[in-house]
Amino acid sequence: MSTGRLFRTTAFRLAAVYGALFALAVVALFAFLYWRTLTLIDAETDAAIASEISGLAEQYRQRGLVGLMRIVTERSAAQPEASLGGANIYLLTRPDGAVLAGNLKRWPAAAQPTPAGFVFNLAAAEEGAQGNARARAFALEGGFRLLVGRDLRQREKLRAVVAESLALGLAATVALGLLAAMLVGRKLLQRVEAINAIGQRIVRGELKQRVALGGAGDEFDRLAENLNAMLDQIERLMTGMREVTDNIAHDLRGPLTRMKARLELALLPNSDPAQHRAAMESAIAETDRLLATFNALLSIAEAESGALHQSMRPVELGPLAADVAELYAPALEEKGLTLATEIAGCPPVLGSRQLLFQAVANLLENAMKYTPKSGRVTIATRSAENGSGPRGAALSVTDTGPGIPAELRGRVLERYVRLDQARSTPGSGLGLSLVAAVAKLHGARLELSDNNPGLAVTLTFPPRVEAPPQPQAAAS
């Protein structure tokens, strides 16, 4: 996985956008903190200066100029070097500007006013000094002036430290954000890549591959589950298609070979017109059988593909069963079988009338084929019990023939499976698999059971939950 690819992932981009937004918020927060800190320091400085001035003013009132001079000298002595950061600054001047006491060399010339006083550059009051001081002036009687201030270099240092920390913090935040974006992106990319890799292997033909689940039950697991379900369905369809192809090949090769042989025989020099005719007739009969097999396979494929869901309509099973019975009754009678109908009312099922008819007809034809003379075939419909819930519908065809042993009942639903006993009777071996495909298409349960004696085949349709679809407008 290349880094360039990582930067192009959605996860990385999302994380980067979130990181940028977060960094912006952090910048705003830090700026606010910085501003508040400086304001607070300034306010505290001003408050300290104010209280010192009011203290000195009190001294001046009680002890006069001399007392004030002494205190200023004392306090200045405690702060010998005004050039050191954080020091208190005092200056007492005469009306002519001469310094009486204090630790400044002269009254600062240029100053910027602040709400509570002014800020001046120490260089303006003392050569070689650097940095700013925050101060307040107080006028005494007779033109004497008092200046009390604080050296701001400490504050500058603090400001620098705060600014530096904030910048470092911001850099760390951005770096962490980017790292997180890369990690999240890489993690997501790994899972997506895993799915992609499986997809590519499947495209190459390894149909058995499945996407591994992370086990966390997260959205990727759900995606993987759905993909796996989809792959299962694709595999089933592919297998079904391969089976159909194999079976068609198997089923067509025999008759085609026979047909070819007969036609070639008819072309031999010494054959006569009667032989030609016989060969052609047998070729046509063989073609008809091939087409019947072909159509049965196509019907199964059609039912299995589920493409018919769109055109399903409510179908009444009772009348349908009666129609099948009516169509087959004479044929069964001819074979010496009794056909009984037990049609009880049942809710309509959503389905394809034609395919359901074909399925029931197949069941009846099977019963007819395998039930010995003077047997009885019954076709019945009833509503299927479903506790207190909505009722489904059930349709069954039972006979008194040899039945199917329990262990073979699953197999007969497969294509082309014909039990040994059935080899001697004509048939394609596709009848029941069509029934199974139609049952699946309709969501119905297909059950083979014992009729003691004979076979009972029951199709149980689920209750119809959704509203029947509106008839579609003519295709335009």
Added chain:
Amino acid sequence: MRILIIEDDNETADYLAKGLKETGYTVDRAADGREGLFLATSETYDAMIVDRMLPGMDGLAIVQSLRAQGKLTPVLILSALGQVDDRVRGLQAGGDDYLTKPYAFSELLARVQALLRRQKPGAADTTLKVGELELDLLARTARRAGKPIDLLPREFRLLEFLMRHAGQVVTRTMLLERVWDYHFDPQTNVIDVHVSRLRQKIDKGFASAMLHTVRGAGYRLGVEPA
């Protein structure tokens, strides 16, 4: 009777045209959709056979545009698509009948003849008469030479269909579709049994048979034998 064949496969078209000409029809051919639609709109035909998949223009589109122009020429749609949905779509587009490839020529001919017959007025008949055979559609009774015949409801519908197509061959598939209203492939001779029961009722005890089996094709109801 003039029939238009719109079919792009030359061999199939040859085979259809030859068969129809031998039966006594005049046949025109078009090998693609546009030419077919042009002929269908500019000439008058008694019936058309239209392949569903054509170069230039889809067979269904031809039928739709014909119907949109008010032309009611009966159309038989030929298609390799035999699924239920395709059938329904073909008929919804305005086709009168639908035949899936491959088909037997006898089946196609029977259907074309049924289409040609359907055009003739007389749908409001209350009685049908073929030779000695009489069918009262209101009273739902049948007689042959004045002698009443007892028919089950389905046998009545079967006989009615055969009489409406008297003299023509009707195939087993046509009977399943028109009399039973189901389109499917029975593996057994169910239809034959029904027809032979009907034959018992209308021909037994009479000198001449009216319900004939046409080998390899189907059945034909008529006075004269095939």
